[in-house]
Amino acid sequence: MKINIKRFSKDKVYEDKVYQYDTNEDNLLKALYDIKINIDSTLTFRCGCKSGVCGSCALKVNGVEKLACKTRIKDSDLIEPMSNSNIIKDLIVDVSHETFLIKKTNSFIEENIEIELSQKDIKIIDLQSNCILCNSCFSSCPVYDVNKDFLGPFALTRALRYINDKKNASRANIVSSIQSNGIWDCTLCSACTLVCPQGIDPKADIMQLQNISIQNGYNNPNMQTFDFGTNFNDDFGGFNPNGF
Template sequence: MKINIKRESVAQYDVEIEGVTLLEVLNEIKTKVDPSIAYSSGCRSSVCGSCAVRVNGREVLACVCHVKDGDLIEPLKNSEVIRDLVVNMDRAYGFNAKAKAWQSSIAENISLSHEDEKRNALQSDCILCGSCYSACPVYAVNSEFLGPFSLTRVWRYVSDKREQNPKEKIDNIQTNGVWDCTLCNECTLVCPQSISSKADIEKLRARSVMFGYTDPSFSNFGGGLSF
């Protein structure tokens, strides 16, 4: 089986194993063919997110993706490539801080029902693999866009009824945030946890309207109309 890996240029490797995960193939190449190849891995069970790469143009986790002859393996997009398949995710992770994606003030003596817990349980499953940032066309052209997993995390706390100041979080995501998303759904399609950041952003838009915000692009319309 021949596997193509994007390094400084595309390098082709011939391995004698088939029907295994990409991570197993990479380990085989590193131990038996080319020890200089660089990639990231951790838990090997799709929990840590560190092994995210692109296969034939689609973001995947190497530890669960099964590859076939002729596949092209590339690093994630929209992040600095450190070496081979290893990228620097610090900038993307930094948007969690910029978006204040945490529980800032918890109301006391408020208990959560089972339905309350279910409402934001999925968003808590984000493993920060960065696949959504790699697939995001907005982040590709606007490096200040807060991005999918940060906005999903904001919704996780805005939707928590124990949060005493949800408006502060909504205020914080109006610029380079909820209104900049094109709702293309690419982030959802590549999420290994099946989290729909698109749906979360739509909910954040609805909550923004409740707090008096409107889509700023609407201001570009209607100025020259007369009746």
């Protein structure tokens, strides 16, 4: 079986070029190891747990974000590094923005409330807690592709996790931090949801954050650019800020 790998290096003759390799492995991570050990020792990729838990082996297969350790490959598949991040070498990208975005959204417990949590409370934050920071959602996001200040799906999912955490006394700070270049900039395209290996739905999380923001007195700034027409109030009976 032949697979195509898009390689990149500032120090080698292959800069952003596709190379074809033969392998007998159908698991992508095993195939990468096979190529590195037996064919080309210069091939560079990242992995950790090899069981789909750490997220470090994320890359793109035929343009779609995948975990190498969980992906079965076919003949002539194209393997590429993740998008929206600086490429360090071959399939390894710089993920240092993770720490920056988490700090920017205040998505952690600054001040702890001593409170007993029920199983219901734990269940509310359980799914978002499963994020492995693989950056698949970040790579697939069309908004970040044009706006490098956008907080991105995983940062906003993490924000929701800590807003819903009853132990967190600083939830208002998180809500405030996600208003600019955050929840209102998302196009709700679902690209992030489709590629999440943990089954998290960042689109739904962002919609929930929008509702929470409105309940806390924030408004969608994009609404100011909408032109409802001069007869909007007459045609639709006026606007009720408290709902229909």
